[in-house]
Amino acid sequence: MCLSVPAQIVSFDGDMAQCAVGGVITHASIQMIAHEDLKIGDFVLLHTGFALQKISEEEAVATLALFEEFETFNQSLDEEEKKTGQRIV
Numbered sequence: 495m496c497l498s499v500p501a502q503i504v505s506f507d508g509d510m511a512q513c514a515v516g517g518v519i520t521h522a523s524i525q526m527i528a529h530e531d532l533k534i535g536d537f538v539l540l541h542t543g544f545a546l547q548k549i550s551e552e553e554a555v556a557t558l559a560l561f562e563e564f565e566t567f568n569q570s571l572d573e574e575e576k577k578t579g580q581r582i583v
Contacts, residue, residue, distance in 0.1 A: 496541060497541070498539040498540055498541035498546055499515055499539070499540050499557075499561075500515075500538075500539060500540075500549060500553070500554035500557050500558055501513035501514060501515040501520070501537065501538055501539075501540045501545075501555070502514045502535065502536070502537050502538050503532060503534055503535065503536050503537075503538065503540045505534065506510075506520065506524075506532075506533060506534070507530070507576065509523060509524055509525045510522065510523055510524065510537065511524050511532070511538075511545065513528075513538065513545070516558075520542070520543075520566060521541070522538070522540050522543055522544060522545045523543060523544045523545065524538070526544050527547055527548060528546055529544065529545075529546065532548060532562070536548055536570060537549050537550065537551055537553070539555035558568075565570065
């Protein structure tokens with residue numbers, strides 16, 4: 495399974511963009527999308543160092559919120575496993 499994450503563009507350098515992902519700056523190739531339409535502040539989906547497509551801010555926020563829900567759920571499972579000593583699958 496592949497997973498792409500929303501990232502916000504903070505700067506450009508040719509066919510590369512610096513993008514913020516959860517407060518971390520990463521470099522991403524923008525060669526796979528129509529980068530003439532991109533501007534600083536836009537959101538893109540990143541996968542293995544490549545921007546795959548431009549997405550709306552609303553979509554990025556909703557996706558990041560879902561990731562946060564997954565993290566909270568995983569933490570609750572970890573706590574339950576600690577209490578019971580049993581692995582929850």
